[in-house]
Amino acid sequence: xNLFQIFVVISTYNxxxxxxxxxxxxxxxxxxxxxxxxxxxxxxxxxxxLGRVTPGQNNLWLASIGYMLHGWLGALVAMISIQFPGYLxxxxxxxxxxxxxxxxxxxAIRGLTAASVGLMFAVVVNIGRExxxxxxxxxxxxxxxxxVFLARRGLLTGMVGATALGLVLKFILPI
Amino acid sequence: MSDTGEYRGKLSLAQLFIIFFKAGCAFGGGLGxxxxxxxxxxxxxxxxxxxxxxxxxxxxxxxxxGTMSAVAVAVGYRLCGFIGTIVALVAMILPGFLCCIALTxxxxxxxxxxxxxxxxxxxxxxxxxxxxxxAWRLGRPIMKPSRDLLFxxxxxxxxxxxxxxxxxxxxxxxxxGAIFLGGKKEEPRG
Numbered sequence: 001x002n003l004f005q006i007f008v009v010i011s012t013y014n015x016x017x018x019x020x021x022x023x024x025x026x027x028x029x030x031x032x033x034x035x036x037x038x039x040x041x042x043x044x045x046x047x048x049x050l051g052r053v054t055p056g057q058n059n060l061w062l063a064s065i066g067y068m069l070h071g072w073l074g075a076l077v078a079m080i081s082i083q084f085p086g087y088l089x090x091x092x093x094x095x096x097x098x099x100x101x102x103x104x105x106x107x108a109i110r111g112l113t114a115a116s117v118g119l120m121f122a123v124v125v126n127i128g129r130e131x132x133x134x135x136x137x138x139x140x141x142x143x144x145x146x147x148v149f150l151a152r153r154g155l156l157t158g159m160v161g162a163t164a165l166g167l168v169l170k171f172i173l174p175i
Numbered sequence: 176m177s178d179t180g181e182y183r184g185k186l187s188l189a190q191l192f193i194i195f196f197k198a199g200c201a202f203g204g205g206l207g208x209x210x211x212x213x214x215x216x217x218x219x220x221x222x223x224x225x226x227x228x229x230x231x232x233x234x235x236x237x238x239x240x241g242t243m244s245a246v247a248v249a250v251g252y253r254l255c256g257f258i259g260t261i262v263a264l265v266a267m268i269l270p271g272f273l274c275c276i277a278l279t280x281x282x283x284x285x286x287x288x289x290x291x292x293x294x295x296x297x298x299x300x301x302x303x304x305x306x307x308x309x310a311w312r313l314g315r316p317i318m319k320p321s322r323d324l325l326f327x328x329x330x331x332x333x334x335x336x337x338x339x340x341x342x343x344x345x346x347x348x349x350x351x352g353a354i355f356l357g358g359k360k361e362e363p364r365g
């Protein structure tokens with residue numbers, strides 16, 4: 001697969017899936033593993049797993065796919081493919097500025113905001129189901145909350161501190 | 176939400192880069208990144224009202240792209256113009272991009288080891304903490320008895336059931352909001 005094909009495949013799937021990570025995963029797996037066999041399933045799932053254990057947006061795992069296909073250039077092209085549709089927000093915001101005083105639009109934004117807040121808490125529940133599988137993960141979670149809310153540390157400090165504590169506990173506790 | 180001119184000049188490109196780079200270091204996916212952006216732009220620097228950031232995030236969710244890509248473009252544009260969009264995007268993806276490549280290079284060593292298990296047991300719960308804090312801080316304006324809160328609870332239930340596409344939930348929220356929330360702002364009870 002050449003660089004142009006990487007660009008076309010990833011950006012098309014990303015646009016088709018409206019940025020939905022699971023849908024992109026399914027489409028790409030079909031194309032790269034099942035159909036063409038360019039990557040084996042282990043490589044593909046490893047790349048996807050990286051999205052969970054690396055910082056930033058979840059879709060950065062596509063950089064890993066790009067790297068596996070075409071080295072550094074492939075990774076860069078994959079990143080450009082998933083970032084450029086973000087620019088579509090600019091004309092949408094320009095249009096929004098023109099009509100933002102219309103009552104129905106204000107109501108729509110209130111509805112969008114309320115639905116978004118609901119989704120945020122749904123993400124909490126879904127990640128919680130996966131992440132809180134033992135004593136150490138619970139201690140890490142509560143330490144993060146304590147560092148930020150009680151010790152008034154920043155989010156990054158809270159996260160790094162709690163993760164370090166978790167690593168220490170993981171090494172010394174047989175759980 | 177206010178016009179872009181109100182925000183221009185409040186941050187230099189270097190400051191914008193640093194803020195988005197820090198945000199890009201957050202674990203927990205887009206919400207983790209959003210949490211750090213909220214901390215910098217709303218809580219510490221008071222550049223954005225909290226509702227504005229969550230509105231941009233809502234609009235980002237219905238864009239055919241990664242949500243945070245749209246948010247970075249929107250915030251970068253508001254603060255520093257078109258060049259700000261590039262600076263914000265590059266800074267936000269750089270930490271994760273470099274980590275992904277480094278771990279891909281180490282595929283042979285890491286794929287069959289226990290390193291990823293350790294990361295799962297430690298970073299993921301910490302990231303969950305960041306996501307909880309982020310959801311709480313950004314959702315605070317509607318955390319009072321109101322129709323907005325009812326909408327949020329219904330959206331949460333629909334998303335947890337995983338039967339409904341999140342983009343559809345947001346879109347539906349917008350349509351229903353236009354019909355039922357378009358009047359005078361509801362006074363919170365209690």
